[in-house]
Amino acid sequence: MKSTLLGLLLAGSIINPAYATTMNNSEDYSENNINQEKFRVYVEANNKSAKSVLKSQYSIRWELTENGFSTDMNEKQFEALQKNKNVTVTKVPVVTLDTIDLEKDNMIESKKSDFAITARASQQIPWGIKAIYNNSTLTSTSGGSGINIAVLDTGANTTHTDLVNNVEQCKDFTTATTPTNNSCTDKNGHGTHVAGTALADGGSDKSGVYGVAPAADLWAYKVLNDKGSGYSDDIAAAIRHAADQSTSTGTKTIISMSLGSSGNDSLISSAVNYAYSKGVLVVAAAGNSGYSEGTIGYPGALTNAIAVAALENVQQNGTYRVANYSSRGYGSTDGDYVIQQGDIEISAPGSSVYSTWYNGGYNTISGTSMATPHVSGLAAKIWAENPSWSHTQLRSNLQTRAKTVDIKGGYGATTGDDYASGFGFARVQ
Structure with a gap:
C-alpha cells in the first residue's frame, strides 16, 4: 500500500511541512478502513463498448481518459474486475499528511x-x-x-x-x-x-x-x-x-x-x-x-x-x-x-x-x-x-x-543554474 502513496506538502501552525512517506492508520484513509469499506479505483476499458457496459454497473466519479473513469468499490468488486480481460483496474493513490518538526531537526532558525x-x-x-x-x-x-x-x-x-x-x-x-x-x-x-x-x-x-x-x-x-x-x-x-x-x-x-x-x-x-x-x-x-x-x-x-x-x-x-x-x-x-x-x-x-x-x-x-x-x-x-x-x-x-538574482546560499546552491535554486529568485524588479 505504501508504494501508492502521495505526500502532501502541508503544514500546521507550529509543526512545519514535510514530505509524506508513510500512511498513518489513524487517518481517514487507513489501510484497515480501505480493506473494510469502499475505496477509489480507476477503471480503463480497452474499448468504448466495454466502458459503456461498466458505466452502467458503477457510480462514475470522474472520466479522465477516453475509455476510463474513476469510481468507488469494495475489495470483492475490485478482485472480480481484475479478472476481466477487457479492463485494467488500479487503486487511485491517496494524498495524506505526514509532518516533521523542522526546528527540532535544526533545519530552520526560528523559535x-x-x-x-x-x-x-x-x-x-x-x-x-x-x-x-x-x-x-x-x-x-x-x-x-x-x-x-x-x-x-x-x-x-x-x-x-x-x-x-x-x-x-x-x-x-x-x-x-x-x-x-x-x-x-x-x-x-x-x-x-x-x-x-x-x-x-x-x-x-x-x-x-x-x-x-x-x-x-x-x-x-x-x-x-x-x-x-x-x-x-x-x-x-x-x-x-x-x-x-x-x-x-x-x-x-x-x-x-x-x-x-x-x-x-x-x-x-x-x-x-x-x-x-x-x-x-x-x-x-x-x-x-x-x-x-x-x-x-x-x-x-x-x-x-x-x-x-x-x-x-x-x-x-x-x-x-x-x-x-x-x-x-x-x-x-x-x-x-x-x-x-x-x-x-x-x-x-x-x-x-x-x-x-x-x-x-x-x-x-x-x-x-x-x-x-x-x-x-x-x-x-x-x-x-x-x-x-x-x-x-x-x-x-x-x-x-x-x-538576474542568482542564489548562492544553501546546500547545492552556486553561481548560475544549479540543482538547489534553479535559475534563481524571480522578483518584481
Whole structure:
C-alpha cells in the first residue's frame, strides 16, 4: 500500500511541512478502513463498448481518459474486475499528511514562539513579499487584475477579510461526482495560507496582510479534506476543470499547487499536460525532502510545471539561502538553463511565511508550499501587465528574472543554474 502513496506538502501552525512517506492508520484513509469499506479505483476499458457496459454497473466519479473513469468499490468488486480481460483496474493513490518538526531537526532558525496564530494582522507586508518586490520599505502591493489564480489545496476561507474581495470561484472536488459550487470550506489552514500569499489585498480597511498580486481573482478549489487527505483523481479533475474554465471564460489562469508526490501519478501528470496545452501556467512546490539530490516531487518535477524551491530569510554568500528541507534536482544538469524532468526552476521565500489562516486570523508556517504562491502571484502580476503574452512567454520572462538574482546560499546552491535554486529568485524588479 505504501508504494501508492502521495505526500502532501502541508503544514500546521507550529509543526512545519514535510514530505509524506508513510500512511498513518489513524487517518481517514487507513489501510484497515480501505480493506473494510469502499475505496477509489480507476477503471480503463480497452474499448468504448466495454466502458459503456461498466458505466452502467458503477457510480462514475470522474472520466479522465477516453475509455476510463474513476469510481468507488469494495475489495470483492475490485478482485472480480481484475479478472476481466477487457479492463485494467488500479487503486487511485491517496494524498495524506505526514509532518516533521523542522526546528527540532535544526533545519530552520526560528523559535516556536514565532509560530503563533493571531486574530489581527501583526504584519502587513511579510518578509517574503518585501523580498519578491525588492523593497524593504514596501507598504502595499498591486497588480494581477484579470488573471485567475486557481489554488488547488484544502480549500480557502473565502470570507476572510483579506481574501473576500478576490474570490471568483469556490468549488469542492472531494465530496461529489461533479464540482460542488460555492463550497470550499477550509478547516485545515493550508489552502487559506497559500491563497493569502498569492493575492491577499489587506482587506477593505487595508489593515490586513498583503499578497503578491492583490488584484488577481481567486479560484479556490478544494481537492483535499480537512486532514490534508485526498485522491489523485480529484486533483486531476480540478486541474482539467481549471483549464476548461480558463478556455470557456476566455481568461488567463495560473494553477498553484502546494502538494506533490514522490511518484509520478499518471492521472495528475496527464492533467498537467492537458492544462499546459490549453495555455495555463502550472506552478508547483518542489517538495520538502531535501537536501539530497533527486528529491523533487510530482507534479513539480514535470517539465510542464514550474518547480519552486524555498528560500529562508537568511543571507549566505551575499544572497538568500535555500532551506535545507527544500527538495533538490540533479547536479548533473547544473548550468544548462534547460528545464528537464526533476529540475528546480525558480526559488522564492518559503520559510517563516506569514499569511491568512482558516479561522479568519493569521499564521506563520514554512515549506516549499509557501514558496509556490509567491511565484504564482508574481506570474499573475506580470501577466496582467503583459496580457498579450502566452503562458510560455510568461514562463520565459520568469526565468529571465530569476537569472538576474542568482542564489548562492544553501546546500547545492552556486553561481548560475544549479540543482538547489534553479535559475534563481524571480522578483518584481
